[in-house]
Amino acid sequence: MKRTTLKPNQISLLQRIHIDGWLLLGLLALMAVGLITLYSASGQDPGQMERQFTRLAVAAVVMLVMAQVPPMAYRRLSVYAYGLGLLMLIAVLVVGVVGKGAQRWLDLGFIRFQPSELMKLAVPMMVAWYISKFTLPPKHMQVGIGFAMVVVPTILIARQPDLGTSLLIASSGIFAIFLAGMSWKLIGFVAVALGAFAPIMWFFLMQEYQKQRVTTFLNPESDPLGAGYHIIQSKIAIGSGGVDGKGWLQGTQSQLEFLPERHTDFIFSVFSEEFGLIGVLGLLAIYLFIILRGLIIASRAQDAYSKLLAGSITLTFFVYVFVNMGMVSGLLPVVGVPLPLVSYGGTSMVTLMAGFGMLMAISTQKRFMSR
Amino acid sequence: MPAKRQHIRDHSAEANLFARRATIAFLIVVAMLGVVLSNLYVLQVKQHEDYQTRSNGNRIKVIPVAPNRGLIYDRNGVLLAENRPVFSLEVVPEKIADLDATLDALTKLMSITQEEKDSFFATLRGQRRFKPVALRTQLSEEEVALFSAQQHRFPGVSIEARLARHYPFKSTLTHVLGYVSRINKKDLQKLVEAGSEANYAATHDIGKLGIEKYHEDLLHGTVGYQQVEVNNQGRVIRVLDTEPPVPGKDLVLNIDIELQLAASKALDGERGTVVITSPKTGGVLAMYSSPSYDPNLFVHGISRKNYSALLNSPDRPLINRATQGQYSPASTIKPHLALLGLEQDVIDQHTTINDTGRYRLPNVSHVWRDWKRWGHGEVDVARAIEVSCDTFYYDLAYQLGIDKISEAMFEFGFGEFTGIDLYEESDANMPSRGWKRARFNQPWYIGDTIPVGIGQSFWTATPIQLAHSINTLVNRGERYVPQILRGYRYEDGQVELEPLKSLRPIQISEPANWDIVLNAMHDVVHGEDGTARHAFKDTTYESAGKTGTAQLFSVGQNEKYDEEEVDERLRDNALYVGYAPFDDPEVSVTVVIENAGGGSANAAPVARDMMDFYFRHHTFDPTPLASAVANQGSQ
Numbered sequence A: 001m002k003r004t005t006l007k008p009n010q011i012s013l014l015q016r017i018h019i020d021g022w023l024l025l026g027l028l029a030l031m032a033v034g035l036i037t038l039y040s041a042s043g044q045d046p047g048q049m050e051r052q053f054t055r056l057a058v059a060a061v062v063m064l065v066m067a068q069v070p071p072m073a074y075r076r077l078s079v080y081a082y083g084l085g086l087l088m089l090i091a092v093l094v095v096g097v098v099g100k101g102a103q104r105w106l107d108l109g110f111i112r113f114q115p116s117e118l119m120k121l122a123v124p125m126m127v128a129w130y131i132s133k134f135t136l137p138p139k140h141m142q143v144g145i146g147f148a149m150v151v152v153p154t155i156l157i158a159r160q161p162d163l164g165t166s167l168l169i170a171s172s173g174i175f176a177i178f179l180a181g182m183s184w185k186l187i188g189f190v191a192v193a194l195g196a197f198a199p200i201m202w203f204f205l206m207q208e209y210q211k212q213r214v215t216t217f218l219n220p221e222s223d224p225l226g227a228g229y230h231i232i233q234s235k236i237a238i239g240s241g242g243v244d245g246k247g248w249l250q251g252t253q254s255q256l257e258f259l260p261e262r263h264t265d266f267i268f269s270v271f272s273e274e275f276g277l278i279g280v281l282g283l284l285a286i287y288l289f290i291i292l293r294g295l296i297i298a299s300r301a302q303d304a305y306s307k308l309l310a311g312s313i314t315l316t317f318f319v320y321v322f323v324n325m326g327m328v329s330g331l332l333p334v335v336g337v338p339l340p341l342v343s344y345g346g347t348s349m350v351t352l353m354a355g356f357g358m359l360m361a362i363s364t365q366k367r368f369m370s371r
Numbered sequence B: 001m002p003a004k005r006q007h008i009r010d011h012s013a014e015a016n017l018f019a020r021r022a023t024i025a026f027l028i029v030v031a032m033l034g035v036v037l038s039n040l041y042v043l044q045v046k047q048h049e050d051y052q053t054r055s056n057g058n059r060i061k062v063i064p065v066a067p068n069r070g071l072i073y074d075r076n077g078v079l080l081a082e083n084r085p086v087f088s089l090e091v092v093p094e095k096i097a098d099l100d101a102t103l104d105a106l107t108k109l110m111s112i113t114q115e116e117k118d119s120f121f122a123t124l125r126g127q128r129r130f131k132p133v134a135l136r137t138q139l140s141e142e143e144v145a146l147f148s149a150q151q152h153r154f155p156g157v158s159i160e161a162r163l164a165r166h167y168p169f170k171s172t173l174t175h176v177l178g179y180v181s182r183i184n185k186k187d188l189q190k191l192v193e194a195g196s197e198a199n200y201a202a203t204h205d206i207g208k209l210g211i212e213k214y215h216e217d218l219l220h221g222t223v224g225y226q227q228v229e230v231n232n233q234g235r236v237i238r239v240l241d242t243e244p245p246v247p248g249k250d251l252v253l254n255i256d257i258e259l260q261l262a263a264s265k266a267l268d269g270e271r272g273t274v275v276i277t278s279p280k281t282g283g284v285l286a287m288y289s290s291p292s293y294d295p296n297l298f299v300h301g302i303s304r305k306n307y308s309a310l311l312n313s314p315d316r317p318l319i320n321r322a323t324q325g326q327y328s329p330a331s332t333i334k335p336h337l338a339l340l341g342l343e344q345d346v347i348d349q350h351t352t353i354n355d356t357g358r359y360r361l362p363n364v365s366h367v368w369r370d371w372k373r374w375g376h377g378e379v380d381v382a383r384a385i386e387v388s389c390d391t392f393y394y395d396l397a398y399q400l401g402i403d404k405i406s407e408a409m410f411e412f413g414f415g416e417f418t419g420i421d422l423y424e425e426s427d428a429n430m431p432s433r434g435w436k437r438a439r440f441n442q443p444w445y446i447g448d449t450i451p452v453g454i455g456q457s458f459w460t461a462t463p464i465q466l467a468h469s470i471n472t473l474v475n476r477g478e479r480y481v482p483q484i485l486r487g488y489r490y491e492d493g494q495v496e497l498e499p500l501k502s503l504r505p506i507q508i509s510e511p512a513n514w515d516i517v518l519n520a521m522h523d524v525v526h527g528e529d530g531t532a533r534h535a536f537k538d539t540t541y542e543s544a545g546k547t548g549t550a551q552l553f554s555v556g557q558n559e560k561y562d563e564e565e566v567d568e569r570l571r572d573n574a575l576y577v578g579y580a581p582f583d584d585p586e587v588s589v590t591v592v593i594e595n596a597g598g599g600s601a602n603a604a605p606v607a608r609d610m611m612d613f614y615f616r617h618h619t620f621d622p623t624p625l626a627s628a629v630a631n632q633g634s635q
Helices: A010-016 A021-041 A046-068 A071-095 A115-132 A140-158 A163-180 A184-205 A208-218 A229-241 A267-300 A304-328 A347-364 B011-046 B048-059 B099-110 B114-124 B141-153 B185-194 B210-214 B216-220 B257-266 B304-312 B330-343 B381-386 B390-400 B402-411 B433-440 B446-452 B463-474 B512-526 B604-617 B623-634
Strands: A097-099 A102-107 B060-065 B079-091 B133-136 B157-166 B180-182 B205-207 B224-230 B236-243 B250-253 B272-277 B284-290 B352-355 B358-360 B367-369 B377-380 B485-489 B495-497 B544-550 B573-580 B587-593
Touching: A021 A046, A021 A267, A021 A347, A046 A347, A071 A102, A071 A115, A071 A140, A071 A304, A071 A347, A115 A140, A115 A163, A115 A304, A115 A347, A140 A163, A140 A184, A163 A304, A163 B011, A229 A267, A229 A304, A229 B011, A229 B048, A267 A304, A267 A347, A267 B011, A304 A347, A304 B011, B011 B048, B048 B060, B060 B236, B079 B099, B079 B141, B099 B141, B114 B133, B141 B157, B205 B210, B205 B216, B210 B216, B257 B272, B257 B284, B257 B604, B272 B463, B272 B604, B330 B381, B330 B390, B330 B402, B330 B463, B330 B512, B330 B544, B330 B573, B352 B390, B358 B390, B367 B390, B377 B381, B381 B390, B381 B512, B390 B402, B390 B446, B402 B433, B402 B446, B463 B512, B463 B573, B463 B587, B512 B544, B544 B604, B573 B604, B587 B604
Parallel strands: none
Antiparallel strands: A097 A102, B060 B224, B079 B133, B079 B157, B180 B205, B224 B236, B250 B485, B272 B284, B272 B587, B352 B377, B358 B367, B485 B495, B544 B573, B573 B587
16 A cells, blocks of 8 residues: 555644643643542532533634644734723723622623733743844833733723732733733833832722731731631631642531632632642642743743743743632732632633643644744 | 934844843743742641641631430329420521512411511621521420421421420419420529539530439530531531430429329418328428419510419419428427427416406506416316417416527428528528627517417418428427438339438437327317317328417407407418327328418318328338438448
């Protein structure tokens, strides 16, 4: 028998559909852990499992689609995406829909849309686009403009108010600038400036509920039945898990519903309670693996825009992980950041996977050109 | 700077710069995850035990389980106080999707009133979540059946059962048994002071009166515990461990319910009391105070209207006349005084006086009159008891003097608590010099002593004291504390008898004096001129006794007491104390009827009824009593 074509192996098949195998492996592992934990955290609710599974599938499709787009196309879209996002953020503040005490949604008639989600990608795209127009490292002037591009949407989102998302967006832009090679001197200066900004933020930008979260964070036991309840119950869940955990579906804090928000923001507490420190080590290894892979993709990217975008997306992913784990274990105030790809919930998952789609596009679509 | 713009970008330098920055970023990521991890290490390893404890504290709750209250039986095993399940219709609003629709449907089914709904919503406010709220209490059996058949239509609505006390004999035994009622703030405070509030953690009711109160500790039992796992709403998920409660002891009373019923019937419509005891043991066979009331009213919370009716009734039904009623003992104490006179050699068996119906002290103008206006003529001590001659005792009292009288009568238990197992007891009053000084800041006058001889003036006694003193007489000085509690009943029906409580006996120097007095009491019933001879005509048994008629109204020096003219509430109290059979007394009967008139005509017939009933039915076996006495004696 004659064969004219080589039978493509798996890697080359993945290459053909622009999927990065290592990254995919990490993401699938994470999703698996997420579904297992959610099954327990939701109280074995098949409805929630079904909805989460659907979301993951949709997000995976979004990732696949995003992976097909050439990085250069993203570059060209950067300005429009950012501009559109900014307009919508302003629109949200004016005509937005109020939900859960915050004005985050834009009702487009057929769909309710959270413009801040678009900005999670548009801000690093815009900053990467702008910085990469010039040679690296960026000059002070470019850094300043880059920061301006970050600060405006950050403040708009913080006003909604949505402290968690504004934090994510600010860091995504700042990461791009940092990776571009912003001088250490300037970094020192910005750090000092931010320190000075903190009181301004406290007195002028933060809402009462956000201030309360910070106070509660500093001393949760001061109000064990009120604002401190979440964090205390979460720490009890984590601490009582011990080294090897109470076992899957055996976490009393979660199964008996002492733990609030256990399937969304506090799902890490459920995981820690049931799988213990050993499970936590495994989960952190998966996250670290994905981050490492993302940074490798960024380093191997061909052009500055791709590098900065890939790096920023990866590091922002880490911020999710760090802030979520930090807040549920009492290291950080509770700011409403989900544990990426594990927490129950749709919008941020789609955005995250769209970002990973871009990473995959950057990883797999390289033009063979000379420098 | 156009020149710079045209520079060819140094891609490799940029790539190196980025790689360096990416590496730094990765190292920072690792460092920060290290921080997270070390924090988790502290929580999960270093502080694990602390959080483990707090986690268990969250989920494990200890629920107290109320012990079943001990039952109360009469001496023949008739149930006097039982625990009945009461059913209430309870609603958990959090479990109901549409509360209004459910309430409407329930209203149709059970005809729930608006009042019940209002009270339901009032209770609902400020109630913990998932705690059932009663919509209707004390459901009838029909209502339970009606709802049970439709239960499936009402998720979140259920019928809850609890045991509540019930007294099947209603008002017949109220002053003996008392009742239980909901533990109130004052009870709780007492429990806290006694350090036993934990034992009552699940208990609904507590003894408030009578035996229920006096023997509360025996009846209550010991609380049990259930260790349960609860969720954040406090809902029980599963039971982890159980320590069952220890039920209270089942009590057996000396009361014979047949006799008690007969006593209540005999006193129907009267204000008065009948106390029937066994002289050999002090056991109280019957104790009825009339009028009485239904104790079941109090178990579920008496209405304000009903309570104030009881409280303000001129007949004072709330008083236990047998132990709290303070009456002039009148002539019923003549045998005791006779014994004292004989013992003190103030008189002897043959001493006589000539009774002219009037008694005067030397140099005193006041005249004390005999109840028989023309007097009894020549009487000795025995006849003075048989015909109840007052003059003889005026003189006897005068000769004895108050000091000897008070001292001796204290020994018979007058002026002291008998120690019966009821908290509702009065010590009444045995007058003395010291008492009068303390009470009125006055000296004791010789004139005060004279009416003491016929059990009047300051002397008061409770019917239980009278019964106790008669028992002491018939026992020839042996004394037993009147006891309602007979013993404890075990599951197999065996009864363990409570040991008798004996007191230091009264010893006299000439035992023959007992016989003089007791024989005289025999003649009261069987003698030709005995004051109780009509009442006890043709009995099948031989008995002895003493009548008494207590004046409540002082007749002027030269006036005559006319029953018709005196207000009913000021008419004489009729008294009778007696025992039978004369040779070997099994039973003593004390009767006091307020404002009834003379003791021979009004109290003695009631006592006879009681004795007739007792000997006709012989409803209990006296043998255990005898063996109990034997046991007591050997101790």
